Amino acid sequence: QMQLRESGGGSVQAGGSLKLSCVASVGIFSRCVMLWYRQAPGKERELVSSINNLRNLTTYADSVRGRFVIFQDNVKKTLYLQMDNLKNEDTAMYTCTICGTWGRGIQVTVSS
Numbered sequence: 001q002m003q004l005r006e007s008g009g010g011s012v013q014a015g016g017s018l019k020l021s022c023v024a025s026v027g028i029f030s031r032c033v034m035l036w037y038r039q040a041p042g043k044e045r046e047l048v049s050s051i052n053n054l055r056n057l058t059t060y061a062d063s064v065r066g067r068f069v070i071f072q073d074n075v076k077k078t079l080y081l082q083m084d085n086l087k088n089e090d091t092a093m094y095t096c097t098i099c100g101t102w103g104r105g106i107q108v109t110v111s112s
Contacts, residue, residue, distance in 0.1 A: 002026045002101045009094060009106035012086055016110070020081040022096030022103055027077040029053060032099040036070060036081045038092035038108075048094070049081060063089070086110045 003025040012018055020036070033052045039045040049070040050059045058070060069082040079096055088110050095105040 002099065004096055004098060004101055004103035006094065006096055006103045006106040009108045011109040011111065014086060014088055014110055014112050016086050017082070017084045018086065018108060020083065020094055020096075020106065020108075022079040022081075022098070024077045024079070024098055024101075027074060029072055029074050029077070029079075029098070034070075034072065034079045034096070034098045036079075036094060036096055038090075038094045040089075040092040043092075046092075051079070083108070088112060 005023050006020060008018055008020040030053050035050040036048040037045050038048050046061060048061050048064055049068055051070055051072060060068060067085045072079050090108060091110045092108060093105045094108050096103045
């Protein structure tokens with residue numbers, strides 16, 4: 001059974017950057033839909049970005065389009081989320097999911 005481990009979160013000032021990584025224990029990316037979600041306290045979970053390798057399709061939430069980039073490294077079995085020009089409202093717990101398997105999540109905190 002695949003396991004996922006996120007890293008790269010932390011605290012950053014507004015305008016800064018972070019790169020989240022989601023390492024999979026097995027590499028089956030070519031057949032998977034890979035997604036990053038986030039959830040802020042008191043708010044509903046939000047789909048931030050996705051890669052659908054079956055349809056060669058990448059999506060972004062309107063709130064992050066132009067600032068975040070999702071990409072994968074099949075050799076490293078890793079899904080990434082490059083986050084630039086971070087805003088206070090990006091503060092949340094970020095979680096990756098690949099082929100229906102969920103990571104444990106990692107905190108991102110953006111301060112002014």
